[in-house]
Amino acid sequence: MAGHESHSVDVLVIGAGGAGLRAAIEAAALGATTAVVCKSLLGKAHTVMAEGGVAAALGNVWPEDNWKVHFRDTMRGGKMLNNWRMAQLHAQEAPDRVLELEDWGALFDRTPDGRILQRDFGGHRFARLAHVGDRTGLEMLRTLQNRAVAADIEVFMECKILRLLADPSGAVCGALGLWRGSGKFVVFCAKAVILATGGIGKAWKFTSNSWESTGDGHALALWAGADLIDMECVQFHPTGMIWPASARGLLVTEGVRGDGGVLKNRDGERFMFSYIPEYYAKETADTIEEADRWYDDKTFRRPPELLPRDEVARAINAEVKAGRGSPHGGVYLDIASRRSPEYIRRRLPSMYKQFKELADVDITTQAMEIGPTCHYMMGGVAVDPETQASTVRGLFAAGEVAGGMHGANRLGGNSLSDLLVFGRRAGIGAVEYARGLSHTPTPDPAAVEAGAADALGFFDHDGGENPYTLHHELQEAMQSLVGIIRTAPELARALELLDEFDGRARLVGVDGHRQFNPAWHLALDLESMLAVARATTLAAIARRESRGGHTRDDFPLADPEHFAKVNMVVRLANGAAEVSERPVAALPDELAALLGEGP
Amino acid sequence: MPPDATAPGPVEPEGRARSVTLSIWRGDARGGEFHDYTVTAIEGEVVLDVVHRIQAELAPDLAVRWNCKAGKCGSCSAEIDGKPRLMCMTRMSTLDTTEPITVSPMRAFPVTRDLVTDVSFNFAVAKKIPPFAPGPRAADGNHRMSQFDVDRAQEFHKCIECFLCQDVCHVIRDHEENKPSYAGPRFFVRLAALEMHPLDTVDRRDLIRRELGIGLCNITKCCTEVCPESIHITDNAIIPLKERVVDAAYDPVAWLGRRILRRPRPTPAATAAASSPAARTGEVIVVEAAPRSES
Numbered sequence: 001m002a003g004h005e006s007h008s009v010d011v012l013v014i015g016a017g018g019a020g021l022r023a024a025i026e027a028a029a030l031g032a033t034t035a036v037v038c039k040s041l042l043g044k045a046h047t048v049m050a051e052g053g054v055a056a057a058l059g060n061v062w063p064e065d066n067w068k069v070h071f072r073d074t075m076r077g078g079k080m081l082n083n084w085r086m087a088q089l090h091a092q093e094a095p096d097r098v099l100e101l102e103d104w105g106a107l108f109d110r111t112p113d114g115r116i117l118q119r120d121f122g123g124h125r126f127a128r129l130a131h132v133g134d135r136t137g138l139e140m141l142r143t144l145q146n147r148a149v150a151a152d153i154e155v156f157m158e159c160k161i162l163r164l165l166a167d168p169s170g171a172v173c174g175a176l177g178l179w180r181g182s183g184k185f186v187v188f189c190a191k192a193v194i195l196a197t198g199g200i201g202k203a204w205k206f207t208s209n210s211w212e213s214t215g216d217g218h219a220l221a222l223w224a225g226a227d228l229i230d231m232e233c234v235q236f237h238p239t240g241m242i243w244p245a246s247a248r249g250l251l252v253t254e255g256v257r258g259d260g261g262v263l264k265n266r267d268g269e270r271f272m273f274s275y276i277p278e279y280y281a282k283e284t285a286d287t288i289e290e291a292d293r294w295y296d297d298k299t300f301r302r303p304p305e306l307l308p309r310d311e312v313a314r315a316i317n318a319e320v321k322a323g324r325g326s327p328h329g330g331v332y333l334d335i336a337s338r339r340s341p342e343y344i345r346r347r348l349p350s351m352y353k354q355f356k357e358l359a360d361v362d363i364t365t366q367a368m369e370i371g372p373t374c375h376y377m378m379g380g381v382a383v384d385p386e387t388q389a390s391t392v393r394g395l396f397a398a399g400e401v402a403g404g405m406h407g408a409n410r411l412g413g414n415s416l417s418d419l420l421v422f423g424r425r426a427g428i429g430a431v432e433y434a435r436g437l438s439h440t441p442t443p444d445p446a447a448v449e450a451g452a453a454d455a456l457g458f459f460d461h462d463g464g465e466n467p468y469t470l471h472h473e474l475q476e477a478m479q480s481l482v483g484i485i486r487t488a489p490e491l492a493r494a495l496e497l498l499d500e501f502d503g504r505a506r507l508v509g510v511d512g513h514r515q516f517n518p519a520w521h522l523a524l525d526l527e528s529m530l531a532v533a534r535a536t537t538l539a540a541i542a543r544r545e546s547r548g549g550h551t552r553d554d555f556p557l558a559d560p561e562h563f564a565k566v567n568m569v570v571r572l573a574n575g576a577a578e579v580s581e582r583p584v585a586a587l588p589d590e591l592a593a594l595l596g597e598g599p
Numbered sequence: 600m601p602p603d604a605t606a607p608g609p610v611e612p613e614g615r616a617r618s619v620t621l622s623i624w625r626g627d628a629r630g631g632e633f634h635d636y637t638v639t640a641i642e643g644e645v646v647l648d649v650v651h652r653i654q655a656e657l658a659p660d661l662a663v664r665w666n667c668k669a670g671k672c673g674s675c676s677a678e679i680d681g682k683p684r685l686m687c688m689t690r691m692s693t694l695d696t697t698e699p700i701t702v703s704p705m706r707a708f709p710v711t712r713d714l715v716t717d718v719s720f721n722f723a724v725a726k727k728i729p730p731f732a733p734g735p736r737a738a739d740g741n742h743r744m745s746q747f748d749v750d751r752a753q754e755f756h757k758c759i760e761c762f763l764c765q766d767v768c769h770v771i772r773d774h775e776e777n778k779p780s781y782a783g784p785r786f787f788v789r790l791a792a793l794e795m796h797p798l799d800t801v802d803r804r805d806l807i808r809r810e811l812g813i814g815l816c817n818i819t820k821c822c823t824e825v826c827p828e829s830i831h832i833t834d835n836a837i838i839p840l841k842e843r844v845v846d847a848a849y850d851p852v853a854w855l856g857r858r859i860l861r862r863p864r865p866t867p868a869a870t871a872a873a874s875s876p877a878a879r880t881g882e883v884i885v886v887e888a889a890p891r892s893e894s
Contacts, residue, residue, distance in 0.1 A: 040664075040666055048672050107796070114743035132756070139756055245644075358643075472655075
């Protein structure tokens with residue numbers, strides 16, 4: 001492309017978290033020239049913050065465990081909105097993907113006989129999460145990073161992708177990027193592009209996500225004409241820090257509950273026993289005595305603190321609303337009174353450190369104050385389960401940016417296994433697609449110039465909108481109007497505000513020059529966040545029932561007749577986002593038999 | 600009303616507010632200077648919160664690197680009142696705010712802009728390290744390792760690559776010329792993790808001595824002091840590595856074997872390292888039997 005730096009590869013991977021690196025490793029191993037482009041430095045992606053573990057039915061701790069049980073837990077946790085084939089492939093392939101990480105140098109905690117240790121987590125019938133204390137994501141990301149470096153995969157760091165590029169037939173064949181350091185543009189030409197950009201949390205006020213989670217991949221796919229599904233299904237993790245205010249939203253691993261921690265209200269009551277839904281009644285303990293015996297004997301039923309995340313987050317929300325919350329508007333998470341200080345420090349070292357250093361709380365002697373935090377986007381790019389191909393030729397997606405795997409609610413530990421299983425599959429899918437092309441597609445040069453001009457436009461708006469102020473207002477609006485509990489009037493109000501924000505976003509002004517200018521970067525990220533916020537709001541309006549991470553106060557029940565059978569699809573029509581319904585793929589009988597009754 | 604169901608609008612920040620002044624270095628490769636910014640700091644906040652408030656209210660183009668804001672990614676390294684630290688884990692309440700707090704970029708790396716530095720040196724070193732290569736799996740498809748054997752390398756896997764240890768290491772902090780022949784503490788930690796990995800089969804000792812310059816470290820423990828993950832870099836990684844390297848290079852039996860078999864002599868890279876300025880203090884050869892534990 002005239003005047004711009006450019007690079008040509010077979011496969012371009014956007015995002016260097018677990019899914020992106022796993023995809024790149026696979027593509028390179030198959031002989032494709034492969035490059036990874038990421039917004040931050042290599043090794044800083046959000047995967048690094050995953051704590052509790054990676055779910056895989058290895059059967060090391062409970063030999064009764066197998067892929068069928070994992071499949072069942074995942075589908076029921078997702079309230080059956082999942083793409084069944086993705087859930088099946090995920091459950092079947094996760095153990096191999098975890099063992100493979102050991103071949104690449106990962107060091108998981110061990111069982112007494114020297115195999116990979118597994119821990120309990122919400123919604124999983126057996127202790128299933130391979131882990132390294134409470135820093136599993138760091139171990140996985142570093143392992144994949146080292147493997148990618150050893151494979152000589154080119155990594156373009158601190159580069160923001162502005163637009164996907166297509167050839168005249170509409171097939172995606174590259175991307176326009178911006179070097180954050182120099183402020184110069186760069187064009188990537190590729191036969192296939194894999195999106196692995198992670199989540200969307202930065203559009204909400206209280207989030208466990210890092211600054212990068214601005215929904216770039218969701219927005220890029222939407223603008224390129226791809227379908228997004230299940231965008232109404234946003235996971236609010238039940239346990240985020242709430243005090244001090246500066247730390248609000250930081251993740252407190254579900255491992256605290258898996259390892260024996262319990263939730264209590266202001267009065268010291270284990271309130272979760274009052275919130276056991278009918279759907280999980282058969283498998284949930286209804287007395288403290290039974291719950292406490294479950295940790296050592298899985299013939300007892302699971303404690304209600306280990307219900308899936310959507311159930312626990314709603315219960316905490318209700319408890320606070322009823323006036324039984326803690327001083328800063330959350331509830332208590334107590335492991336201090338249930339496990340020894342030595343055990344807590346060994347199993348949860350980074351939680352110990354996080355509370356000690358940021359909140360002056362010693363979790364071996366004191367309860368933590370916690371509340372829900374925006375954590376994970378179940379929805380995303382609609383993909384083919386086998387190849388991760390999107391509805392646009394040449395474009396693939398893996399990890400959090402892809403939709404379907406987790407349905408309406410993700411189980412803890414299933415994201416780290418998702419990114420391994422489907423990162424690998426996306427790598428294979430992209431290489432096979434690239435090899436099937438009869439010619440090398442060329443991006444449209446006019447699109448490059450238009451994208452670059454759009455990005456530079458912010459420097460022309462003297463005295464324009466402050467991007468930090470607009471971002472703050474967007475976060476306030478999404479938190480209060482499209483949060484855990486939703487209603488039709490609030491969602492309608494959110495759409496009005498998003499219209500206003502869209503207008504103001506075009507008027508954002510940036511001062512200074514192009515080199516490492518964070519105000520400019522935020523102005524560009526705001527475009528993605530606004531697109532994702534709109535997709536979520538539209539889908540949330542359309543789903544007039546409550547299911548998983550999507551709870552409507554005006555439609556509090558699940559609707560088995562209609563909404564159980566459809567996914568919400570958001571796509572652009574004449575430049576505007578529109579929502580429509582698509583039937584959920586029907587489950588084959590032999591898999592349906594594994595599930596028990598639906599919601 | 601639950602916290603998530605209030606109408607949008609200004610939210611009263613929780614906690615007591617007070618006024619603080621940060622003196623932040625601003626500039627680029629051509630030079631720069633400290634600028635004072637006075638803003639509100641709220642009870643419980645960390646330095647990165649205040650830097651973000653300065654961005655939002657006073658200096659929108661103030662360049663700073665950050666990601667997780669939870670001490671897990673190692674992006675927001677800087678020098679706060681002269682000490683290399685993570686901005687996200689340095690609480691304002693631990694600093695003396697009666698004087699302006701200085702925040703400057705890591706000195707061991709070239710400045711890109713303001714608090715952002717060019718840390719590409721570290722990624723270049725990473726590429727020099729031969730990767731992990733395991734022995735075969737057991738017949739049942741598992742690798743068997745005891746927790747006891749895994750513990751040692753797991754300590755090193757805690758590294759978040761903040762590069763504060765590289766920043767404070769005096770072999771490279773003010774000696775750009777040593778960088779080509781020296782890996783630095785972060786990569787000695789990585790090498791120790793590989794060397795002590797129960798499954799690894801690669802021998803990197805010669806490389807560590809000749810090309811990665813372990814001999815240049817004279818164990819002042821500055822790296823250990825700044826590690827936000829409290830990794831015992833000097834005692835548990837560097838000193839055992841020095842011992843292994845020394846055992847391999849100076850074992851009299853091995854020496855005799857090399858004489859008889861006429862193995863090649865030191866490489867040019869090692870000779871260059873030996874004549875570099877920082878090497879004038881001499882290679883530090885540690886012959887302690889076991890690493891001491893740090894307090």
